[in-house]
Amino acid sequence: MIVIVTLDEAGGMSFNGRRQSRDRAVLAQALQLAAGKALWMAPESAPLFPGAPVRADADFLDKAGPGEFCWAEGQALRPYAERIEKLICFRWNRRYPGDVFLDLPLEDWRLTERVDFLGFSHEKITREVYVP
Protein backbone atom coordinates (compact mmCIF):
# COMPACT_ATOMS: atom_id res chain seq x y z
CA MET A 1 0.00 0.00 0.00
CA ILE A 2 0.99 3.62 -0.52
CA VAL A 3 0.57 5.78 2.56
CA ILE A 4 0.04 9.54 2.46
CA VAL A 5 0.70 11.63 5.58
CA THR A 6 1.03 15.32 6.45
CA LEU A 7 3.80 16.46 8.79
CA ASP A 8 4.83 19.65 10.53
CA GLU A 9 8.43 20.72 11.12
CA ALA A 10 8.73 18.42 14.13
CA GLY A 11 7.29 15.38 12.38
CA GLY A 12 3.95 15.95 14.11
CA MET A 13 0.69 14.60 12.70
CA SER A 14 -2.04 15.63 15.15
CA PHE A 15 -2.80 17.31 18.46
CA ASN A 16 -5.63 16.55 20.87
CA GLY A 17 -7.10 14.08 18.37
CA ARG A 18 -7.36 16.74 15.67
CA ARG A 19 -5.34 17.34 12.52
CA GLN A 20 -2.67 20.01 12.80
CA SER A 21 -3.48 21.64 9.52
CA ARG A 22 -5.07 21.16 6.14
CA ASP A 23 -4.72 22.66 2.69
CA ARG A 24 -7.03 22.16 -0.26
CA ALA A 25 -4.02 21.97 -2.60
CA VAL A 26 -2.79 18.88 -0.71
CA LEU A 27 -6.21 17.27 -0.80
CA ALA A 28 -6.39 17.83 -4.56
CA GLN A 29 -2.97 16.24 -5.00
CA ALA A 30 -3.94 13.24 -2.89
CA LEU A 31 -6.96 12.62 -5.11
CA GLN A 32 -4.83 13.10 -8.20
CA LEU A 33 -2.16 10.68 -6.98
CA ALA A 34 -4.75 8.05 -6.18
CA ALA A 35 -6.75 8.51 -9.38
CA GLY A 36 -7.87 5.12 -10.66
CA LYS A 37 -6.87 3.37 -7.42
CA ALA A 38 -8.65 2.98 -4.10
CA LEU A 39 -8.05 5.79 -1.58
CA TRP A 40 -8.62 4.44 1.93
CA MET A 41 -8.99 6.47 5.10
CA ALA A 42 -10.57 6.58 8.55
CA PRO A 43 -14.25 7.62 8.65
CA GLU A 44 -13.33 10.88 10.39
CA SER A 45 -11.04 11.80 7.49
CA ALA A 46 -13.65 11.29 4.78
CA PRO A 47 -15.34 14.72 5.22
CA LEU A 48 -12.11 16.26 3.93
CA PHE A 49 -12.94 14.83 0.50
CA PRO A 50 -16.63 15.61 -0.04
CA GLY A 51 -18.03 13.90 -3.09
CA ALA A 52 -14.84 11.96 -3.80
CA PRO A 53 -15.04 8.15 -4.12
CA VAL A 54 -12.96 7.40 -1.02
CA ARG A 55 -13.18 4.23 1.04
CA ALA A 56 -13.80 5.09 4.68
CA ASP A 57 -13.20 2.29 7.15
CA ALA A 58 -11.92 2.20 10.73
CA ASP A 59 -9.60 -0.68 9.76
CA PHE A 60 -8.45 0.87 6.52
CA LEU A 61 -4.76 0.10 7.07
CA ASP A 62 -5.58 -3.59 7.43
CA LYS A 63 -7.85 -3.65 4.41
CA ALA A 64 -5.83 -1.68 1.84
CA GLY A 65 -4.24 -3.92 -0.76
CA PRO A 66 -1.04 -3.65 -2.78
CA GLY A 67 -0.87 -0.49 -4.87
CA GLU A 68 -3.80 1.08 -3.07
CA PHE A 69 -3.53 4.43 -1.29
CA CYS A 70 -4.11 5.21 2.39
CA TRP A 71 -4.65 8.72 3.79
CA ALA A 72 -3.34 8.47 7.38
CA GLU A 73 -3.87 11.11 10.06
CA GLY A 74 -2.25 10.11 13.31
CA GLN A 75 -2.63 6.33 13.00
CA ALA A 76 0.31 4.17 14.11
CA LEU A 77 2.08 3.11 10.91
CA ARG A 78 4.92 1.10 12.38
CA PRO A 79 2.87 -2.12 12.62
CA TYR A 80 2.27 -1.84 8.87
CA ALA A 81 5.83 -0.88 7.88
CA GLU A 82 6.47 -4.18 6.08
CA ARG A 83 3.45 -3.62 3.83
CA ILE A 84 4.14 -0.01 2.93
CA GLU A 85 5.46 0.15 -0.62
CA LYS A 86 5.78 3.90 -0.67
CA LEU A 87 5.34 6.75 1.80
CA ILE A 88 4.27 10.17 0.55
CA CYS A 89 4.83 12.99 3.05
CA PHE A 90 3.36 16.43 2.61
CA ARG A 91 5.38 18.77 4.81
CA TRP A 92 3.69 21.98 5.96
CA ASN A 93 7.00 23.72 6.67
CA ARG A 94 5.37 25.29 9.71
CA ARG A 95 5.21 24.40 13.38
CA TYR A 96 2.02 23.26 15.09
CA PRO A 97 1.31 21.78 18.51
CA GLY A 98 1.69 18.02 18.33
CA ASP A 99 1.16 14.96 20.50
CA VAL A 100 1.19 12.28 17.80
CA PHE A 101 4.23 11.98 15.59
CA LEU A 102 5.15 9.87 12.59
CA ASP A 103 6.40 6.60 14.03
CA LEU A 104 8.40 5.50 10.99
CA PRO A 105 12.14 6.24 11.01
CA LEU A 106 12.43 8.17 7.74
CA GLU A 107 16.19 8.16 8.06
CA ASP A 108 16.06 4.46 7.25
CA TRP A 109 13.95 5.02 4.13
CA ARG A 110 15.18 6.20 0.74
CA LEU A 111 14.01 9.58 -0.49
CA THR A 112 13.18 9.38 -4.20
CA GLU A 113 11.39 12.67 -4.84
CA ARG A 114 11.09 16.12 -3.27
CA VAL A 115 8.93 18.86 -4.77
CA ASP A 116 7.92 22.25 -3.33
CA PHE A 117 4.63 23.82 -4.30
CA LEU A 118 2.35 26.67 -3.25
CA GLY A 119 -0.62 25.74 -1.10
CA PHE A 120 -3.86 27.61 -0.52
CA SER A 121 -3.15 28.56 3.10
CA HIS A 122 0.54 27.62 3.15
CA GLU A 123 3.33 29.49 1.43
CA LYS A 124 5.38 26.40 0.73
CA ILE A 125 4.42 22.75 0.99
CA THR A 126 6.98 20.06 0.27
CA ARG A 127 6.00 16.69 -1.13
CA GLU A 128 8.48 13.92 -0.39
CA VAL A 129 8.31 10.33 -1.58
CA TYR A 130 10.11 7.59 0.33
CA VAL A 131 10.56 3.92 -0.41
CA PRO A 132 11.80 1.26 2.04
Next chain:
Amino acid sequence: MKRARQALVPLLLALCLLLSACAGPAVSAPDTDLSNLPAYSGAPYVVLDGNVPDFSQEDLTETAFEHYSPLDALGRCSAAWACVGQELMPTEERGSIGQVKPTGWHTVRYDFVDGKYLYNRCHLIGYQLTGENANERNLITGTRYLNVEGMLPFENLVADYVKETGNHVLYRVTPHFEGTELLARGVELEAMSVEDGGEGVLFHVYAYNVQPGVEIDYATGESALSAPAQPEDGQAVTYILNTGTMRFHDPGCASVEQMKEENKAAFAGTREELLAMGYTPCGQCKP
Protein backbone atom coordinates in the same frame (compact mmCIF):
# COMPACT_ATOMS: atom_id res chain seq x y z
CA MET B 1 -49.92 57.49 36.05
CA LYS B 2 -46.81 59.11 37.56
CA ARG B 3 -46.46 56.16 39.92
CA ALA B 4 -46.67 53.76 36.99
CA ARG B 5 -43.93 55.68 35.14
CA GLN B 6 -41.71 55.56 38.24
CA ALA B 7 -42.22 51.82 38.49
CA LEU B 8 -41.08 51.44 34.89
CA VAL B 9 -37.70 53.16 35.44
CA PRO B 10 -35.91 50.24 37.12
CA LEU B 11 -37.36 47.92 34.50
CA LEU B 12 -36.05 50.10 31.67
CA LEU B 13 -32.66 50.39 33.37
CA ALA B 14 -32.45 46.62 33.70
CA LEU B 15 -33.40 46.24 30.03
CA CYS B 16 -30.71 48.74 28.98
CA LEU B 17 -28.10 46.87 31.01
CA LEU B 18 -29.16 43.59 29.47
CA LEU B 19 -29.02 45.00 25.94
CA SER B 20 -25.62 46.62 26.47
CA ALA B 21 -24.26 43.35 27.82
CA CYS B 22 -25.52 41.50 24.75
CA ALA B 23 -23.89 43.99 22.40
CA GLY B 24 -20.35 43.22 23.65
CA PRO B 25 -18.53 39.91 23.89
CA ALA B 26 -19.96 37.63 26.52
CA VAL B 27 -16.60 35.94 27.16
CA SER B 28 -14.62 36.97 30.22
CA ALA B 29 -11.23 36.15 31.69
CA PRO B 30 -10.82 32.44 32.47
CA ASP B 31 -11.06 31.09 35.97
CA THR B 32 -8.39 28.42 35.66
CA ASP B 33 -6.73 27.06 38.78
CA LEU B 34 -3.00 27.21 38.09
CA SER B 35 -1.92 26.28 41.61
CA ASN B 36 -0.87 22.80 40.47
CA LEU B 37 0.89 23.97 37.34
CA PRO B 38 4.10 21.94 36.92
CA ALA B 39 7.39 23.81 36.70
CA TYR B 40 8.88 24.12 33.24
CA SER B 41 10.65 20.88 32.42
CA GLY B 42 11.64 21.08 28.77
CA ALA B 43 8.30 21.27 26.95
CA PRO B 44 7.22 24.76 25.82
CA TYR B 45 3.62 24.17 26.93
CA VAL B 46 1.48 21.88 29.06
CA VAL B 47 -2.13 20.86 28.59
CA LEU B 48 -4.72 22.22 31.05
CA ASP B 49 -8.15 20.80 31.94
CA GLY B 50 -7.92 17.92 29.49
CA ASN B 51 -7.35 20.35 26.62
CA VAL B 52 -10.89 21.68 26.94
CA PRO B 53 -11.24 25.48 27.07
CA ASP B 54 -13.21 27.19 29.79
CA PHE B 55 -15.92 28.55 27.45
CA SER B 56 -19.63 28.27 27.99
CA GLN B 57 -22.19 27.50 25.30
CA GLU B 58 -23.29 31.14 25.42
CA ASP B 59 -19.76 32.26 24.57
CA LEU B 60 -19.88 30.59 21.18
CA THR B 61 -20.86 32.96 18.42
CA GLU B 62 -20.43 32.99 14.67
CA THR B 63 -20.06 36.77 14.70
CA ALA B 64 -16.45 37.87 14.61
CA PHE B 65 -15.25 40.20 17.37
CA GLU B 66 -12.07 41.04 19.22
CA HIS B 67 -11.58 42.36 22.72
CA TYR B 68 -8.44 43.53 24.51
CA SER B 69 -8.65 44.16 28.25
CA PRO B 70 -7.48 47.50 29.68
CA LEU B 71 -4.00 47.57 31.21
CA ASP B 72 -3.94 47.16 34.98
CA ALA B 73 -2.55 49.68 37.48
CA LEU B 74 1.00 48.43 36.78
CA GLY B 75 0.51 48.78 33.03
CA ARG B 76 0.23 45.03 32.47
CA CYS B 77 -1.96 43.28 29.92
CA SER B 78 -4.66 40.86 30.88
CA ALA B 79 -6.95 38.59 28.88
CA ALA B 80 -7.53 39.19 25.18
CA TRP B 81 -10.13 37.23 23.27
CA ALA B 82 -11.63 37.10 19.85
CA CYS B 83 -13.98 35.19 17.67
CA VAL B 84 -11.51 34.79 14.82
CA GLY B 85 -12.89 34.69 11.31
CA GLN B 86 -11.61 35.52 7.87
CA GLU B 87 -13.24 38.95 8.18
CA LEU B 88 -10.75 39.90 10.93
CA MET B 89 -7.62 38.53 9.29
CA PRO B 90 -5.06 41.01 7.97
CA THR B 91 -4.77 41.74 4.31
CA GLU B 92 -1.45 43.56 4.50
CA GLU B 93 2.00 43.06 6.02
CA ARG B 94 2.41 43.74 9.73
CA GLY B 95 3.40 47.29 10.65
CA SER B 96 5.93 48.50 13.21
CA ILE B 97 5.31 47.65 16.86
CA GLY B 98 8.66 48.84 18.23
CA GLN B 99 7.13 51.91 19.85
CA VAL B 100 5.32 49.75 22.41
CA LYS B 101 7.34 48.91 25.54
CA PRO B 102 5.37 46.27 27.45
CA THR B 103 6.05 45.83 31.16
CA GLY B 104 9.32 44.08 31.92
CA TRP B 105 10.77 45.05 28.55
CA HIS B 106 14.56 44.94 28.06
CA THR B 107 16.47 44.91 24.83
CA VAL B 108 18.96 42.17 25.52
CA ARG B 109 20.87 39.80 23.26
CA TYR B 110 22.17 36.28 23.72
CA ASP B 111 24.03 34.74 20.81
CA PHE B 112 22.51 31.29 21.28
CA VAL B 113 18.92 32.56 21.20
CA ASP B 114 17.14 32.17 17.87
CA GLY B 115 17.10 35.68 16.39
CA LYS B 116 19.64 36.76 19.09
CA TYR B 117 17.16 38.84 21.13
CA LEU B 118 15.87 37.34 24.36
CA TYR B 119 12.60 39.25 24.35
CA ASN B 120 9.98 39.76 21.69
CA ARG B 121 6.88 41.89 21.80
CA CYS B 122 4.50 38.96 21.88
CA HIS B 123 1.01 39.50 20.50
CA LEU B 124 -1.57 37.90 22.75
CA ILE B 125 -3.85 37.48 19.75
CA GLY B 126 -1.37 36.88 16.94
CA TYR B 127 -1.18 39.38 14.10
CA GLN B 128 -2.11 36.70 11.57
CA LEU B 129 -5.44 36.21 13.36
CA THR B 130 -6.82 39.71 13.93
CA GLY B 131 -4.32 42.05 12.27
CA GLU B 132 -3.61 44.06 15.42
CA ASN B 133 -0.39 46.04 15.15
CA ALA B 134 0.89 48.30 17.94
CA ASN B 135 -1.96 47.75 20.39
CA GLU B 136 -0.45 48.01 23.88
CA ARG B 137 -3.33 45.94 25.27
CA ASN B 138 -2.27 43.06 23.05
CA LEU B 139 1.52 43.02 23.50
CA ILE B 140 3.49 41.49 26.34
CA THR B 141 7.18 40.97 26.91
CA GLY B 142 7.81 37.35 26.04
CA THR B 143 10.90 35.31 25.40
CA ARG B 144 11.73 34.22 21.89
CA TYR B 145 11.04 30.69 23.08
CA LEU B 146 7.54 31.59 24.29
CA ASN B 147 6.80 33.41 21.07
CA VAL B 148 8.07 30.81 18.60
CA GLU B 149 7.75 27.49 20.43
CA GLY B 150 4.93 28.24 22.85
CA MET B 151 2.45 30.51 21.06
CA LEU B 152 3.08 30.54 17.31
CA PRO B 153 2.22 26.84 16.76
CA PHE B 154 -1.26 27.40 18.21
CA GLU B 155 -1.79 30.58 16.19
CA ASN B 156 -0.77 28.69 13.05
CA LEU B 157 -3.25 25.92 13.79
CA VAL B 158 -6.10 28.39 14.26
CA ALA B 159 -5.15 30.51 11.25
CA ASP B 160 -4.99 27.55 8.86
CA TYR B 161 -8.30 26.18 10.05
CA VAL B 162 -10.07 29.51 9.57
CA LYS B 163 -8.53 30.10 6.14
CA GLU B 164 -9.40 26.63 4.88
CA THR B 165 -12.90 26.29 6.30
CA GLY B 166 -14.25 29.83 6.55
CA ASN B 167 -15.43 28.90 10.04
CA HIS B 168 -14.85 30.85 13.26
CA VAL B 169 -12.69 30.04 16.27
CA LEU B 170 -13.27 31.44 19.73
CA TYR B 171 -9.78 32.21 20.97
CA ARG B 172 -8.60 33.58 24.29
CA VAL B 173 -5.10 34.33 25.53
CA THR B 174 -4.48 35.27 29.16
CA PRO B 175 -1.07 36.32 30.49
CA HIS B 176 -0.38 35.23 34.06
CA PHE B 177 1.65 37.46 36.38
CA GLU B 178 2.62 36.62 39.94
CA GLY B 179 1.98 39.41 42.47
CA THR B 180 3.41 42.68 41.21
CA GLU B 181 5.89 41.11 38.81
CA LEU B 182 6.24 42.92 35.50
CA LEU B 183 7.01 39.89 33.38
CA ALA B 184 4.36 37.25 32.83
CA ARG B 185 5.26 33.76 33.99
CA GLY B 186 3.38 32.36 31.04
CA VAL B 187 0.23 32.59 28.96
CA GLU B 188 -2.90 30.49 28.88
CA LEU B 189 -4.24 29.76 25.41
CA GLU B 190 -7.75 28.46 24.74
CA ALA B 191 -9.56 27.85 21.49
CA MET B 192 -12.64 26.17 20.14
CA SER B 193 -13.98 26.11 16.60
CA VAL B 194 -17.55 27.40 16.63
CA GLU B 195 -19.50 26.01 13.68
CA ASP B 196 -18.40 22.41 14.26
CA GLY B 197 -18.47 22.56 18.07
CA GLY B 198 -14.72 22.02 18.54
CA GLU B 199 -14.37 19.17 16.09
CA GLY B 200 -11.75 21.06 14.12
CA VAL B 201 -10.01 23.09 16.84
CA LEU B 202 -10.00 22.47 20.56
CA PHE B 203 -7.20 23.21 23.00
CA HIS B 204 -6.40 24.65 26.40
CA VAL B 205 -2.74 24.97 27.25
CA TYR B 206 -0.29 27.00 29.30
CA ALA B 207 2.90 28.17 27.58
CA TYR B 208 5.91 29.05 29.72
CA ASN B 209 7.61 32.43 29.41
CA VAL B 210 11.07 30.96 29.75
CA GLN B 211 14.20 30.79 27.64
CA PRO B 212 16.37 27.70 28.04
CA GLY B 213 19.86 28.77 29.10
CA VAL B 214 18.70 32.07 30.60
CA GLU B 215 17.64 32.90 34.14
CA ILE B 216 14.95 35.54 34.34
CA ASP B 217 13.94 37.84 37.19
CA TYR B 218 10.19 38.06 36.61
CA ALA B 219 9.87 41.06 38.94
CA THR B 220 11.84 43.27 36.57
CA GLY B 221 12.59 41.32 33.40
CA GLU B 222 16.33 41.40 34.14
CA SER B 223 18.15 38.28 32.91
CA ALA B 224 21.44 36.44 33.11
CA LEU B 225 23.01 33.34 31.63
CA SER B 226 22.06 30.19 33.49
CA ALA B 227 24.88 28.35 35.16
CA PRO B 228 25.76 25.61 32.66
CA ALA B 229 24.74 22.15 33.77
CA GLN B 230 28.12 20.54 33.46
CA PRO B 231 28.48 16.82 33.91
CA GLU B 232 30.47 15.92 36.99
CA ASP B 233 34.16 15.10 36.59
CA GLY B 234 34.58 11.86 34.71
CA GLN B 235 30.87 11.61 33.96
CA ALA B 236 30.09 12.08 30.30
CA VAL B 237 26.70 12.72 28.68
CA THR B 238 25.52 9.78 26.62
CA TYR B 239 24.02 10.24 23.16
CA ILE B 240 22.87 7.67 20.65
CA LEU B 241 24.35 8.08 17.19
CA ASN B 242 22.88 7.02 13.89
CA THR B 243 26.00 6.41 11.86
CA GLY B 244 23.93 6.08 8.69
CA THR B 245 22.25 9.48 8.84
CA MET B 246 24.95 11.18 10.97
CA ARG B 247 22.33 12.33 13.48
CA PHE B 248 22.59 12.15 17.26
CA HIS B 249 19.73 11.56 19.68
CA ASP B 250 18.88 11.53 23.38
CA PRO B 251 18.80 7.92 24.59
CA GLY B 252 15.05 8.27 25.23
CA CYS B 253 14.22 9.55 21.73
CA ALA B 254 11.50 7.58 19.91
CA SER B 255 13.77 7.32 16.86
CA VAL B 256 16.34 5.29 18.77
CA GLU B 257 14.29 2.12 19.04
CA GLN B 258 13.37 2.37 15.37
CA MET B 259 16.99 2.70 14.30
CA LYS B 260 18.68 -0.14 12.43
CA GLU B 261 21.00 -1.92 14.86
CA GLU B 262 23.93 -1.73 12.47
CA ASN B 263 23.62 2.08 12.39
CA LYS B 264 23.28 2.50 16.15
CA ALA B 265 26.18 3.56 18.37
CA ALA B 266 26.44 5.05 21.86
CA PHE B 267 28.67 8.05 22.43
CA ALA B 268 29.77 9.57 25.73
CA GLY B 269 31.03 13.12 25.47
CA THR B 270 29.88 16.63 24.69
CA ARG B 271 27.50 17.98 22.12
CA GLU B 272 30.26 20.16 20.74
CA GLU B 273 32.43 17.13 20.09
CA LEU B 274 29.63 15.54 18.09
CA LEU B 275 29.03 18.69 16.06
CA ALA B 276 32.75 18.85 15.32
CA MET B 277 32.57 15.23 14.11
CA GLY B 278 29.91 16.23 11.57
CA TYR B 279 26.85 14.95 13.41
CA THR B 280 23.64 16.99 13.54
CA PRO B 281 21.08 16.93 16.36
CA CYS B 282 17.81 15.06 15.86
CA GLY B 283 14.96 17.42 14.95
CA GLN B 284 12.51 15.67 17.28
CA CYS B 285 14.34 15.20 20.58
CA LYS B 286 16.63 18.19 20.03
CA PRO B 287 19.53 16.88 22.13
